[in-house]
Every structure is written in C-alpha cells, then in structure tokens.
Amino acid sequence: MRISRFGALTATVAASALVLSACSAPADQPSEVVEGSSVNVAWNQAFYTYNSNTSYGNATANANIVYMTSSAFNYYNNVPELVKDESFGTYELVTEDPQTVQYTINEGVQWSDGVPVDEADMLLAWVANSGVLNTPEFDPNEFTNPETGEFTEDYPTDVVYFDGAIGAGLENVTETPEIGDREITLVYDTPFVDWELAFGVGLPAHVVAQRALGIEDAQEAKDALVEAVQTNDAEALAALSNVWNTDWNFTELPTGDDANLLVVNGPYQISNFVADQFITLTANPNYVGDNAPQIEEITVRFIADPLAAVQALQNGDVDVIQPQATADVLTALESIDGITVNTGVGGTYEHLDLQFDQSKSGHFNDPLVREAFLKTIPRQQIVDTLIVPLNPDAEVRNSQLFVPGAEGYDDSVASNGMAERFGDVDIEGAAALLAEAGVENPEVCILYASNNPRRVNQFALIQQSANQAGFNVTDCGSETWGGLLGTPGAYDASLFGWQSTSLGVTNASANFRTGGINNLNFYSNEEVDALLTELDTALDPARQIEIQIELDGLLMADNYGLTIFQFPEVTAFSDRVTGVNPGPLSPTIFWNIWDWTPTEAASE
Incomplete structure (x- = not known):
C-alpha cells in the first residue's frame, strides 16, 4: 500500500457554493478511449436525479454523475483553481458598468443525440436558475410530500416555478438576455463579484420543450422554448418549468419514451442504471471537447457502509473509493496490497x-x-x-x-x-x-x-x-x-x-x-x-x-x-487505474475523470 497526504483545504477559502458531502491540465488533443477498459468506483449514496440544480436534487451523489456527463465553461482543478474549458465555449466581461457578460458556445459542440448545443440551452439555463419569470408569491412547499421530498400530484400545472439555483447570482439578471447564434449576453442589475461562477448550461432545451410542449422536431421545440421565454408565455412556461423540475428525477434507467432523459453533452453518458445498486457511464461518441476520456466505461456502485467499500476494493469489485473516513477504514486499508491511499482534510x-x-x-x-x-x-x-x-x-x-x-x-x-x-x-x-x-x-x-x-x-x-x-x-x-x-x-x-x-x-x-x-x-x-x-x-x-x-x-x-x-478524507485506488488525484472541492475524485488512465489490468 502506498500512502500519501494531500494538504488541508487552502486557506483562501472563506465561503463556498455547497452541495449535499498534483494538478493535471487538460490534454492539448482529445485522448483516445481504450477499447474494453472499465473502472468501478464506490460512492456512499445512490444517484436519484439528474437535475442537481433543484432543491430536491442538490446533493453530491447527483452532482458527481452530472459533472462526468456534462460540459461547462469552467471547472475547478485540485489546487484548487478555476480552469476555463475553451474547447466547450468562451466568455468575456464585455463592460463593467453595467456588468455585461457574453457567453459563446463553440461550433460543433453537440448533445449526445447529435443536436447542437446553442443559445436555446443557455436561455433555458437563465430562466430556470434566475427565477425571474416565476409566478410571484407561489409557495411550492404546500405541494411537497413530507415522506419523499418530491412534489405531490396536487402540484398546480398553471404556475411558473423553476426550482433552480436561486441565490447563486442569476437572479441579478432580471432583463431577459439577448441571444444570438450560440451566444447569450447577461446584463447584471448590479455588479456581481462571482460572475464567473454564476452561469452554465444545464438540461437540453430541445428535450425539455419536446416533453413539455409535445413538439417532436428538436429545432421546432427549441424555437418554441425561446419564444415562450422571450414573450413570457405563462402557459408554456408553466409546462416547461414542471418538466424541468421533475422529469429528470429517476432511480433506474429510463427507457422507451423517457430515453431522451439520457441526452447529455459531456465526456460520458449514462448507459445502465439499476436502482440502489449502480449507475454505469460510457464514453460519449459525440463529445468533441478536450476532456475526452480514456476509460471506456465507469461504473459507480452505491456502497453506504465505508468498511463494505474497503472490502469491495480488497475483493476487486471496485477500483476507486472515497468512503467516509473512520479509524477502522484506515486500519482495514493498511492490510491491502496493490493500492494507493491519499489522506487529508x-x-x-x-x-x-x-x-x-x-x-x-x-x-x-x-x-x-x-x-x-x-x-x-x-x-x-x-x-x-x-x-x-x-x-x-x-x-x-x-x-x-x-x-x-x-x-x-x-x-x-x-x-x-x-x-x-x-x-x-x-x-x-x-x-x-x-x-x-x-x-x-x-x-x-x-x-x-x-x-x-x-x-x-x-x-x-x-x-x-x-x-x-x-x-x-x-x-x-x-x-x-x-x-x-x-x-x-x-x-x-x-x-x-x-x-x-x-x-x-x-x-x-x-x-x-x-x-x-x-x-x-x-x-x-x-x-x-x-x-x-x-x-x-x-x-x-x-x-x-x-x-x-x-x-x-x-x-x-x-x-x-x-x-x-x-471532514478528514481518504481516497484509495487499485493498480488498475492511474491519474486519480483527489481535490478538496466537489466533485473531489471525479474532477479530472478524463485523466484517469486504465492500466493493462483494466482492459482485461
């Protein structure tokens, strides 16, 4: 067993965005997937919704999967420092007064179903996470099931309520943004210090609109969504918000008419999901960014008991674990050969x-x-x-x-x-x-x-x-x-x-x-x-x-x-994988999933 320590969380951290628990730069050229390679990872909580921007879905177990299957304008490495991903898109502060930020998605960036990622997706992200067009005074708590935390069947269908990341900055952009070809321009009412962290693409606009408005053609669906936002069409927005809030809550693999819930734009896509057991991600063939993965298949297995995760590592059932650290966990890890252990705060x-x-x-x-x-x-x-x-x-x-x-x-x-x-x-x-x-x-x-x-x-x-x-x-x-x-x-x-x-x-x-x-x-x-x-x-x-x-x-x-x-933190991984360099910020071990490299054993 090889043991190393990584430092405590950098002292520059004061307050951070939060979710529920050696730096490696992106490659200049996309990596090639090693055919047949696979790695199993243990996580202590089961995935239960793909929309981690809702109050229901805001948990690390969901955010991990979303991160590996999504592209973004930037991300944090394990220093930690903010890294721009200009293979996805670019952004610039156009003016400081008023604070105006323009985002542009690169030509050729697409969803896993081949539909381009564009201005409609960014406009949806704004309306969903700003709350600007939500029905005033509506209280969703009256329609929340205390047994599950999800909305009840009595939830009204005629209100506009996007249960998005309100309070994260976009609520300061109250004017509907201007959009162009793969572009959106956000004008803040007052300067927002952390504007670089406030915006990103979330769910696919065409799928949300197809499901909410009953439109089959992807481009027509996106056009309808854009029109609904720009004209503040309450009836259409009510349907769109209801779909955005709830349709991506799933605990097993969606099939049939729900298969479009699996449309993503990141390095990986969901290919299998068994309730309370595991979720499998496979390299996305339509991904065109710099952060292309080398491992063909990542399976996240849900193992709540940290000692059970250690046992799974010892048995070869999983290759990477980051269990909740206990003295018993460290003692158990000391007896396992062929693994690397990182500990820290x-x-x-x-x-x-x-x-x-x-x-x-x-x-x-x-x-x-x-x-x-x-x-x-x-x-x-x-x-x-x-x-x-x-x-x-x-x-x-x-x-x-x-x-x-x-x-x-x-x-x-x-x-x-x-x-x-x-x-x-x-x-x-x-x-x-x-x-x-x-x-x-x-x-x-x-x-x-x-x-x-x-x-x-x-x-x-x-x-x-x-x-x-x-x-x-x-x-x-x-x-x-x-x-x-x-x-x-x-x-x-x-x-x-x-x-x-x-x-x-x-x-x-x-x-x-x-x-x-x-x-x-x-x-x-x-x-x-x-x-x-x-x-x-x-x-x-x-x-x-x-x-x-x-x-x-x-x-x-x-x-x-x-x-x-x-939290004290411990990460352990087997000799079937290299490149695991945990960071202090979410998504911790997964932040550089594209740098994980399978050894010969991972391809056997």
Missing part, C-alpha cells in the same frame, strides 16, 4: 441545522428552545471520539462561513459566540431555558443518513446528551435523507455535511438568504439578506471578510445551528 464540513419554520414539531420557532438544544450538542465529544483517531490535530469548527485556517476564521470565532456559548455542553443551562420557555419534554426529530455509521454514532451521542436536559430526541434518520432535506413537516433538525463546490465568496447567499436554494431550514433575517446583497457587490477583499464576520455573528445570535468538524 477535505472541503466538506459536518453541521447541525435547526428548522426555523415548517418543522415536524414546531418547537424551534421559539429562540429559547433553539438555544437550549444547541447547549446540549456534544461537539467536542463527537470530534474526540470519531475524528481525532483519524486526525490527531482535528478541532471543532466554530464558524458557519469560514474554513479553519482561512483568513478571517480566528477573528470570526472570537466574535461570533459559537465557541463561547456552545463550546461546552451545558445541561443545566439548557434545562433552565426550557423552563423559561414553558416547554416540557419537547420532541426534536433529527434527519440524518441512517445507513452512515458515523452519523448513527453522532445521532446517538446527541440524543443521549439532549435527553438529559429534558428534550425527547427522536429518530428521523433515513437512507433517502438527501431528498427529504427542506421538506416541510419532515423533521426538526438535520445532521449532514456540506461539500464545497467553489471558492466564491458570494455563495453564502444560497444557504442563508431568504429563499436561497440551500436554505433548507426556512431561515429568514432581513439584516442577513441586506449583508448578503452587499457581499454580492463587495470588490474589496477586506470588506468581504468583514461582511462574513458580521454574518457569522448574526447567525449565532439567531441560534441558527452549529458546525461540528471539517
């Missing part, structure tokens, strides 16, 4: 969020009850028991916005109150607050991944501690926890990890702004919203840090929740 952090509205019990509407519960969370015990055996230097994380070691972290910790108020468990203080609130034995049902051993252990430690103060902590754990996040009435608190996807400072909006796509606990604070708006346009790095420190303090004053620890 990743970009994911564990946290406990409280529901501010539409919770299962409603008790956390009272700030005294929120504060009382947070006083019982044994964060130090969790770190000492579960993380220190992997990383002796591990510490409790005490900021919602800053990564430990980043500029601003120490100053924020000194002022935000998390360490001071909730550094130690205070059972007596919690009980006193419950008495002051006049609440006896309040129920708190916690949502977490019930098939994740570390989360099971954390839940048990929290339950034992909180119950001593008079809480009744109950189990809302589920193997399908990801789809339940943000579902009204499903739980009272959630325990999971946010995986950083970028180095952008403005993306805190997605988590904490009223209505943000990652605002899964219905938190709302006008002062926070105002600061986030200022952060969107703050060009001075010093002011950016000041704003984030202020935000951190406001979140703790509201008893928002608690961060617990930065």
